[in-house]
Amino acid sequence: MNTLLSIETRNAVLLKMAVLLERERKSIIAINKTDLEAYKGDDISMFDRLKVDDSKVDEMIKAVTHLASQEDPVGVERFSFKHENGMQVYNKTASFGTVMIIYESRPDVTVEAAGIAFKSGNKILLKGGKESLRSNLKIVALWHEALKEFGASTDWVEYLKFNRTETQAFLEKPTQKVDLIVPRGGERLIAFVKQHATCPVIISGRGNNFVYVHKEADFDIALDVILNGKSKISACNAVDNVLIDKNLPNKQAFVKSLISKLKEIKVEVLGDDRISKEYGLEAIKSDAVWYEEFLDYKMVIGEIDSNQNTIAMINKYSGGHSSTIVTSNDAEAKLFMENVDNAAVYHNASTRFTDGGQLGLGGELAISTDKLHQRGPIGLQHLVTNKWYVHGTGQTR
Structure with missing residues (x-):
């Protein structure tokens, strides 16, 4: 020794x-x-x-x-x-x-x-x-x-x-x-x-990270957070999945804008049943896709009807890494952040900050998705x- x-x-x-x-x-x-x-x-x-x-x-x-x-x-x-x-x-x-x-x-x-x-x-x-x-x-x-x-x-x-x-x-x-x-x-x-x-x-688990665009989201913040989440595809803090509240006002304009901006940066966009039909996207083959960490120019967009269902979906499919809610409603953000079972939860900010240097640690050995003995960076x-x-x-x- x-x-x-x-x-x-x-x-x-x-x-x-x-x-x-x-x-x-x-x-x-x-x-x-x-x-x-x-x-x-x-x-x-x-x-x-x-x-x-x-x-x-x-x-x-x-x-x-x-x-x-x-x-x-x-x-x-x-x-x-x-x-x-x-x-x-x-x-x-x-x-x-x-x-x-x-x-x-x-x-x-x-x-x-x-x-x-x-x-x-x-x-x-x-x-x-x-x-x-x-x-x-x-x-x-x-x-x-x-x-x-x-x-x-x-x-x-x-x-x-x-x-x-x-x-x-x-x-x-x-x-x-x-x-x-x-x-x-x-x-x-x-x-x-x-x-x-x-x-x-x-254990540094898979980073299939989610962004939830709540019905009270600011469009510009949502677009920035999603696009930034895809700015480095090889990172474990990249975004793979976007869930859009079906009650989002001007939802069509937002989704069309998001799809066109993702395609501009060469991201292949897939949709769940509802989104793929409505916006002419390739449909996901099965729900198993939500478990995947792509590490590629690829993203899945789905529609969801409530914060509670979003929390349940993230807790089912995510690898326990990072998720973001985009909303101007602090109570909804609190509900999401307290109940999503991830190492890092965000309100109106990019998952790309799940990193030891960015979160004030100076650097990191790894990002843990375990709960013992340390979680996150x-x-x-x-x-x-x-x-x-x-x-x-x-x-x-």
């Missing part, structure tokens, strides 16, 4: 990482180009996540610099109690120990997620996808250079070059202690990890467990 590094050392490594990322910027982008050229798949969102350009490197640098400026999440007192026998009791945050991150195609995770885990005193095991291997190994080499500079063991950041079979074997019988696993990727990856892991797993302060410190003078019970 690695002895906890001082906060000064952890911050120094993070700041050094920022310097190294800047120094190696051209080299990282060039190596990533070889990963992009070798990628033979046709998944546009995978390709988008795999790509590293100048703005991605800027984000990586910003992530580690910001992490270095944040308070130490380890050893924070959460509770204290003076026992009647004189013992002093504290509950304080503590690092998990070893965190394994399994992810697809995103070299920025090798910086941001590893940085969050490292700052919170954890050893990191990185298992990236084969499509980003060259980019990831380059970034891990920089982690090792930064660690060595301050006399810290390179064990703190370890890259696992495993194929699927080796990953399964490691999950079922780890060759070293693993305290927490965070899979970042699609449904298949998450199901695979859940099936084989022998330690706690934080997992920031620095959530990548810790806790333990009890009890100081006595010989007390016995």
